[in-house]
Amino acid sequence: QVQLVESGGGLVQDGGSLSLSCLVSGLTFIDYxxxxxxxxxxxxxxxxAGISRTGRNTYYLDSVKGRFTISRDNAKNTMxxxxxxxxxxxxxxxxxxxxxLVADQVTVxxxxxxxxxTQVTVSS
Numbered sequence: 001q002v003q004l005v006e007s008g009g010g011l012v013q014d015g016g017s018l019s020l021s022c023l024v025s026g027l028t029f030i031d032y033x034x035x036x037x038x039x040x041x042x043x044x045x046x047x048x049a050g051i052s053r054t055g056r057n058t059y060y061l062d063s064v065k066g067r068f069t070i071s072r073d074n075a076k077n078t079m080x081x082x083x084x085x086x087x088x089x090x091x092x093x094x095x096x097x098x099x100x101l102v103a104d105q106v107t108v109x110x111x112x113x114x115x116x117x118t119q120v121t122v123s124s
Contacts, residue, residue, distance in 0.1 A: 002026035002113050004096050009118030012086055016122070020081040022096030022115060029077040030054070033101045035111060036070060036081045038092035038120075048094070049081060050106035059106040064090075086122045093117040 008020040020036065035050040049070035050059040058070055069082040079096060095118075097111035 002098075004098060004113055004115035006094065006096050006115045006118040009094060009120045011121045011123065014086065014088060014122055014124050016086050017082070017084045018086065018120060020083070020094055020096075020118060020120075022079040024077045024079070024096075024098060027098065027113070029072075030074045031100060032098040032112075033105065033107050034070075034072055034079045035097045035099065035106070035108075036079075037095045037097055037111075038090075039095070039117075040092040043092075045095075047108050050108070051079065052104045052106050053101065054104050056104060057106050059108075083120070086120075088122045088124045090120060091122050092120060094120050 003025045005023045036048045037045050038048050039045040048061050051070045055072050067085045072079045096115045098113045099107050099111045
């Protein structure tokens with residue numbers, strides 16, 4: 001059974017930091033590109049950051065560039081998102097997701113597995 005379990009969400013003030021983690025089990029982690037998505041109330045889900053199978057390639061949404069850092073540890077089957085200089089507009093439920101890919105690339109589409117989500121709230 002494949003499981004993606006997020007942790008690390010919470011309430012933080014404007015300008016603060018949070019670190020999200022995603023622990024993956026039930027699949028061969030290095031076969032999957034990974035991504036962090038978010039969805040705010042009334043808005044569509046968007047890819048915030050993505051990372052390729054080896055971690056060599058990454059992608060960031062323009063609005064988080066320079067503030068968020070995605071990483072993965074293939075030995076521990078984990079992915080992380082370090083979020084600094086948080087803003088109220090970063091408030092959302094954050095989801096980790098896994099996409100099976102042969103190439104060492106980031107993908108925006110076709111994610112196969114999803115976590116249950118973790119709430120991030122940034123107060124002004």
